[in-house]
Amino acid sequence: MRTEPILAAAITPPTADGGVLAEADAMLARGRARHAERLLAPLVGREPENTGAWHRMARARLDLGDLGGALLAAQAGWHLDPYGAESLYWLSQARSRLGDHAEAIAAAAAACREDPGNPRLHNRLAEAQLAAGLAADAAEGLHSVADLAGYDADLLVTYGLALFAIGRPLSAREAVGRALAIDFGHAGARAALKAFAMAMSSAVDAASLAVAADEFGESLRIHPGQGAVRRPGAGQDALAHVARVALLWFLAAVAGAGILEAAGLLVAPASLYLALVSAAGVAGCVSALAGRSRRTV
CATH class of the missing domain: 1.10.287 (Helix Hairpins)
Structure with a gap:
């Protein structure tokens, strides 16, 4: 649904390998997940207690579609820092992609409790709820957060997706429009508007709008095994x-x-x-x- 932002500063204390983490961040930002994974592998082998390296490894493997490997990396980071919002974030991401929705929602909710002012974590919780087919919960949870974090384009796009999935297309367009006002080139916002237009093409009355909304919400769901993406070896x-x-x-x-x-x-x-x-x-x-x-x- 959206492209992940570059990771924030590592949770681990600064080390001599901070340059490796920064280089991995740059590679991930450019879409070079395979290179980032190869760069990080020696680091986590040499420093298995490096939480930040495990977070980046989880992201790289998610980008590569290696969901099992991503979960292992996310769990390694979580075991090192079980109450850390970043560790919970990546654990939730990996669980969502695998279709383990109860665990994904629980991890995201725990991250929000640890850092309640972080819109990225509330966005992750809403994404996990949408992936589980709980569009109403996602929309309700983001209702107040969207007002407080109206500067976060990613969150506004997720809010728009949730609103459309519960049958509120005008409010959904408004939320996505706010995201575009913040970032005119936001790829997720533009993709959302195209998806809205396609879904609305079959809506001619209230009944067909309800059907379109349900089908749209279903398209956001991730079923177990669906998130796996084959990558060339x-x-x-x-x-x-x-x-x-x-x-x-x-x-x-x-x-x-x-x-x-x-x-x-x-x-x-x-x-x-x-x-x-x-x-x-x-x-x-x-x-x-x-x-x-x-x-x-």
């Missing part, structure tokens, strides 16, 4: 890399043969050109298919 990445390198070499061979033949230094049969061009075409297809798979999973 190292083997697929290696295949794509080898294919790209092979394509470049085959194209260079075609160009080299043409230059030598033009200079009178080589007489190349047509079959050689045909073989090189065919090989380049195969390598190009493999590279394109591997790249497309990475983008669509």
